Amino acid sequence: MLQIALAIVIGAAFGTVLDRIGATNPNWIGRMLNLTNLHLMKTILLAIGVASVLLFGGQMLGLVEVAHMSVKTAYVGVFIGGIMLGLGWALAGYCPGTGVCALASGRIDALFFVAGGLLGAAAYMLSYPFWADLGMLEGEKWTLGAVPGADYPAAIPTLQGDLAGIAVGAAFIVIAFILPKRIKGRRAPLGGAETPAE
Amino acid sequence: MVLNWKWGGLLLGLVFFIAVLLVKPIGVSTQFVILDGIGWDIQSPDVVTQTEDGYTSTNAYLAKSDGKYAASVANPLNYSFVFVGAMMLGAGLSSVLRGGVPKGEYMVPALWRANFGGNVLKRWIAAFVGGFIVLYGARLAGGCTSGHMMSGMMQTSVSGYIFALGAFMAAFPAAIYLFNREA
Known part of the structure; x- marks a missing residue:
């Protein structure tokens, strides 16, 4: 029962924050991905950095249970699936979490995203043996360094995992601060507005 | 209208941290x-x-x-x-x-409208197709933007970096190609 209460409180907080940072708005996703406004990218980078520093700092101080970590397996399909998600993300302006939240926020096109998503997930359920037989789903649950108290294999065994986590988290925070708001060239001036007077 | 990225990022990071602290990523x-x-x-x-x-x-x-x-x-x-x-x-x-969500936005978002017009059916088909590809890809990868990119990278999991590389490698060129006009 406590688990369900936590699901409601943390889930509602997550949905609220996603809505308030503009992640449920496909315009903000599109502007981030076409590099014309990286405000949301700065938000996400800072969030990953803050979460990482708190997680590994908390572990070093003994305040966070290492067993609560859950590292996913790295395999070839992660990369292929990432490319697919990236294409659909750009096209629709939604990812799974922001899509369901956008639907709840009152966007009708998100309903079609979620419907397509349910069909896509069903298609994967049926085609799972194909990918498994190809050996695309084989891998290890690597972390960057060796995290004390965890059983995950380390990609760089000599690296201390919790310190690495704090360092990488700090790097994310720094990148969030120095990333420019806009990368793509300036907006083309509207016709005639900038024509110099003769 | 949207939270400043410093506040937004701090709050979002806290939510991801609290989830791991109390339950799981x-x-x-x-x-x-x-x-x-x-x-x-x-x-x-x-x-x-x-x-x-x-x-x-x-x-x-x-x-x-x-x-x-x-x-x-x-x-x-x-x-x-x-x-x-x-x-x-x-x-x-x-x-x-x-x-x-403002009127005129909840059917067809502004950035889409600026590039592909206000045809509702066109937008719905794109959202549906996008949803299909996103969830097929997410299940093949074993996670999505939340599970791999955010939760994964905050835990320094290698799969998170691989996923983010694939996702952004595809998403940046696709969005630059699709959304040339700004809104």
Whole structure:
């Protein structure tokens, strides 16, 4: 029962924050991905950095249970699936979490995203043996360094995992601060507005 | 209208941290499979069945990892499934409190309209196709933007970096190509 209460409180907080940072708005996703406004990218980078520093700092101080970590397996399909998600993300302006939240926020096109998503997930359920037989789903649950108290294999065994986590988290925070708001060239001036007077 | 990135990033980071501190890392895309499974199991009840020490399924994907997904299909009142429902509740309330999605925006978003016009059916088809590719990809990858990119990279998991590389390698060129006009 406590688990369900936590699901409601943390889930509602997550949905609220996603809505308030503009992640449920496909315009903000599109502007981030076409590099014309990286405000949301700065938000996400800072969030990953803050979460990482708190997680590994908390572990070093003994305040966070290492067993609560859950590292996913790295395999070839992660990369292929990432490319697919990236294409659909750009096209629709939604990812799974922001899509369901956008639907709840009152966007009708998100309903079609979620419907397509349910069909896509069903298609994967049926085609799972194909990918498994190809050996695309084989891998290890690597972390960057060796995290004390965890059983995950380390990609760089000599690296201390919790310190690495704090360092990488700090790097994310720094990148969030120095990333420019806009990368793509300036907006083309509207016709005639900038024509110099003769 | 949207939170400044410093406040927004801090709050979002706190939510991801608190989730791991109290329970486990946040993830969303698995629940699309669980909802599919629930619907499928209502249609044909022998898809998910109880065994001596848990649940299994005639579908290999639901049956994998000792029937972990099959168990969630059989008991929808579990942490991860309720979590996604609560996300929707939170986003819905937040939207109501800020006055909702503006008219002329909730059918066809402004950036889409600037590049592809106001045809509703065109936008819905694009959203549907996008949803299909996103969830197929997320399940192949074993996670999505939340589970791999955010939760994964905050834990320094290698799969998170690989996923983010693939996703952004595809998403940046695609969005630059699709959304040339700004709005």
